[in-house]
Amino acid sequence: MPALLPPSRRLVIRAPDDWHVHLRDGDMLRSVVGYTARQFRRAIVMPNLTPPVTTTAAAEGYRTRILNALDPGGTFEPLMTCYLTDDADPDEINRGFETGVFAACKLYPAHATTNADHGVTDVRRIYPVLERMQRLGMPLLLHGEVTDPAIDIFDREAVFIETIFSRIIADFPALRAVFEHITTADAVAFVESGGPNLAATITPHHLRLNRNAMFAGGLRPHAYCLPVAKRERHRLALRRAATSGSPKFFLGTDSAPHLIGQKESACGCAGIFNAPFAIESYAATFEEDGALDRLEGFASEHGPRFYGLPLNTTSIILERDPLVVPERLAGTSEGDLVPFHADETLPWRFLGPVSAG
Numbered sequence: 001m002p003a004l005l006p007p008s009r010r011l012v013i014r015a016p017d018d019w020h021v022h023l024r025d026g027d028m029l030r031s032v033v034g035y036t037a038r039q040f041r042r043a044i045v046m047p048n049l050t051p052p053v054t055t056t057a058a059a060e061g062y063r064t065r066i067l068n069a070l071d072p073g074g075t076f077e078p079l080m081t082c083y084l085t086d087d088a089d090p091d092e093i094n095r096g097f098e099t100g101v102f103a104a105c106k107l108y109p110a111h112a113t114t115n116a117d118h119g120v121t122d123v124r125r126i127y128p129v130l131e132r133m134q135r136l137g138m139p140l141l142l143h144g145e146v147t148d149p150a151i152d153i154f155d156r157e158a159v160f161i162e163t164i165f166s167r168i169i170a171d172f173p174a175l176r177a178v179f180e181h182i183t184t185a186d187a188v189a190f191v192e193s194g195g196p197n198l199a200a201t202i203t204p205h206h207l208r209l210n211r212n213a214m215f216a217g218g219l220r221p222h223a224y225c226l227p228v229a230k231r232e233r234h235r236l237a238l239r240r241a242a243t244s245g246s247p248k249f250f251l252g253t254d255s256a257p258h259l260i261g262q263k264e265s266a267c268g269c270a271g272i273f274n275a276p277f278a279i280e281s282y283a284a285t286f287e288e289d290g291a292l293d294r295l296e297g298f299a300s301e302h303g304p305r306f307y308g309l310p311l312n313t314t315s316i317i318l319e320r321d322p323l324v325v326p327e328r329l330a331g332t333s334e335g336d337l338v339p340f341h342a343d344e345t346l347p348w349r350f351l352g353p354v355s356a357g
C-alpha cells in the first residue's frame with residue numbers, strides 16, 4: 001500500500017514502469033532516454049524506428065544502444081518489441097520471445113502513424129504470427145485505429161474495435177492483447193467486456209486533454225498526437241478507467257518526442273513528449289479524482305501482472321511541492337523539445353528512488 005506521510009506530504013509508491021514509450025535513436029535517444037530511466041524501472045520500447053525493428057538482431061542492437069546512452073550503474077531495463085509487417089515470420093518472433101529479446105509484438109496498421117509505413121495492410125496476413133503468439137502467451141500490442149481516409153479521424157478507434165479488434169479477439173480468444181493509448185469510452189467498454197487477457201494502456205495526456213486542446217485560442221501542435229484526443233466525455237471515461245483500480249488498465253506514457261521545428265510546422269508530427277514529468281502528471285490526475293491511493297496499482301502493479309513479470313521491489317518518492325515545468329528542454333543540435341505541461345505548475349514533484357538503507 002502506498003504511504004502518504006503527513007506532515008512531510010510525501011507519497012511513496014513501488015517503482016513504476018512505462019508500458020509504452022518511444023525512445024528514438026541516435027542523438028534524440030541520448031537526449032530523451034534519461035528522463036524515462038529516471039522515473040521508470042522498466043519500459044516497453046516501441047519499435048517504430050527507420051527502418052523498423054523487425055528482427056531479434058535489430059532489437060538486440062537497439063537495446064544495446066539504449067543502455068549505452070544511459071549513465072553506467074543504473075537499473076533501467078528496456079523491454080524490446082517487434083514491429084509487425086505483412087511479412088513477419090512466426091519462427092523469428094518465436095525465437096526472439098523464447099530467448100528473452102522480445103517482450104511483445106506491436107501491430108501498427110499500415111500508415112496509421114509515425115513510421116507506420118511498413119505496418120500491416122491486412123490483419124489476416126499476420127494470422128500465422130498471431131496463432132504462434134497465442135500459443136506462446138506473447139503479448140500483442142495494438143495501435144487501434146483504422147487508416148481508411150474515408151473514416152473520420154475521431155471515429156478511427158471505435159471503427160477499429162468494430163471491424164478489426166473484435167475479429168482478432170474472436171479468432172484468437174486466448175491471445176494476450178494490450179489496446180495501446182486508448183482514447184474513447186468505446187475502448188474502455190471493449191476492454192472491460194473482455195477477459196483477463198485483454199488490457200489497455202492510458203497516457204498522461206489523454207487523461208488531461210480533450211480535442212479542444214488542439215484548438216485553444218489557435219492551433220496547438222504540442223497537443224497533437226495519435227490517436228487524437230477525443231470529446232470530453234471520452235476523457236472522463238478514461239479517467240474513470242485509470243482510477244478505477246481495475247487491473248486491466250495501466251500506465252503507458254506514449255512519450256513521443258519530435259523536435260520543435262517538426263511540431264511547429266505546416267505538417268506537424270504527431271506525438272507528445274511527456275517523459276520528463278510523466279509520474280507528476282499522473283499523480284495530479286489521480287489526486288484530482290480522489291484516487292491517489294490507486295496510483296500505485298495503475299503505475300506499478302497492473303502492468304507487470306499482465307505481462308507476467310515480477311513487481312519492482314524498490315520505491316520512489318513524490319513530494320507535494322509545486323513544480324513549474326520548463327517551456328523547453330534540450331533536444332539535439334537541430335532543435336529543442338517542448339515537454340507536456342510546458343510552463344504549467346504541477347502539484348507533485350518526483351524526488352527519486354527511496355535510497356536503500
Ligand code: DOR
Pocket residue numbers: 022048113114143224225226227256257270271272
Ligand atoms: O502521437 C504519436 N506519436 N502516436 C503514435 O502512435 C506514434 C508516435 C510517434 O512515434 O511519434
Ligand code: ZN
Pocket residue numbers: 020021022046254256
Ligand atoms: Zn506510441
